[in-house]
Amino acid sequence: MNIILFGPPGAGKGTQAQFIVKKHNYFQLSTGNLLRDEVKLKTSLGSKIEQLISNGEFVSDEAVNTLLKQAITHLKFRDRIIFDGYPRNIEQAINLELILNEFKQTIGHTIFLNVSRDIIEKRIMGRMTCEKCNMTLNEYFNKEQIELHPCGPEHLKKRKDDNLEVVIARYDTYMTATKPILDFYSKNLNFTEIDGAQEIDQITTKIDDILKV
Numbered sequence: 001m002n003i004i005l006f007g008p009p010g011a012g013k014g015t016q017a018q019f020i021v022k023k024h025n026y027f028q029l030s031t032g033n034l035l036r037d038e039v040k041l042k043t044s045l046g047s048k049i050e051q052l053i054s055n056g057e058f059v060s061d062e063a064v065n066t067l068l069k070q071a072i073t074h075l076k077f078r079d080r081i082i083f084d085g086y087p088r089n090i091e092q093a094i095n096l097e098l099i100l101n102e103f104k105q106t107i108g109h110t111i112f113l114n115v116s117r118d119i120i121e122k123r124i125m126g127r128m129t130c131e132k133c134n135m136t137l138n139e140y141f142n143k144e145q146i147e148l149h150p151c152g153p154e155h156l157k158k159r160k161d162d163n164l165e166v167v168i169a170r171y172d173t174y175m176t177a178t179k180p181i182l183d184f185y186s187k188n189l190n191f192t193e194i195d196g197a198q199e200i201d202q203i204t205t206k207i208d209d210i211l212k213v
């Protein structure tokens with residue numbers, strides 16, 4: 001079964017997804033990472049995507065859905081996907097249902113990391129992402145881990161969209177377009193809300209407990 005990790009920008013979706021991958025044999029499908037990979041290819045689609053991400057706007061459903069379908073239909077990932085940053089609006093939620101039904105897969109758990117805006121700002125402003133392994137650390141909270149990062153601290157970079165103006169735009173978009181789809185998921189028995197303001201380890205323990213069931 002697959003997992004949806006849901007939450008605002010900076011909630012810790014990527015951080016927790018990386019732990020789930022290591023401990024529970026899942027694959028992280030971060031639409032943000034897939035889109036940033038496309039930007040690195042410097043294609044014309046990549047430059048359009050770069051512009052949208054830089055402004056904190058959504059990339060078109062068409063482009064994101066295409067990337068998503070490629071992953072869902074990949075045999076290696078079958079029923080072991082963590083959806084990180086998808087779905088983000090009602091159309092994407094419907095699309096996910098349709099594709100999963102078509103390929104006879106299910107969502108086993110929807111986990112909502114609930115974090116308020118004031119906490120998010122500090123997390124995102126301090127985030128350092130490894131350009132090699134995509135690990136996310138934080139210059140305010142993980143100074144020592146940054147120095148000891150296995151790929152080398154020089155590979156930890158700031159994301160271009162991690163500035164205050166864009167963070168506010170992303171949060172506002174989350175509140176208007178993304179959060180309302182929780183009405184749909186929260187009615188399901190497999191939905192769990194976690195207080196995302198807790199320490200990283202505390203949240204990981206709660207997710208471990210959910211995945212054991």
Ligand code: AP5
Pocket residue numbers: 007008009010011012013014015016030031032033035052053056057058059060061064084085086087088092123124126127128136137138139141170196197198199200203
């Ligand atoms: P995306 O890359 O998905 O960004 P996001 O949703 O804004 O989420 P973030 O990656 O910023 O946050 P996160 O929850 O992963 O937090 P993290 O674990 O890194 O998308 C980027 C853009 O791509 C979008 O704006 C849009 O343009 C486009 N896009 C993506 N998907 C799309 C879609 N489906 N449709 C259309 N467009 C799409 O943690 C953040 C920081 O906090 C880190 O430094 C971490 O170390 C720290 N931290 C994490 N947890 C804790 C904790 N519990 N305590 C203290 N610090 C913590």
Ligand code: MG
Pocket residue numbers: 013014015030032
């Ligand atoms: Mg992320």
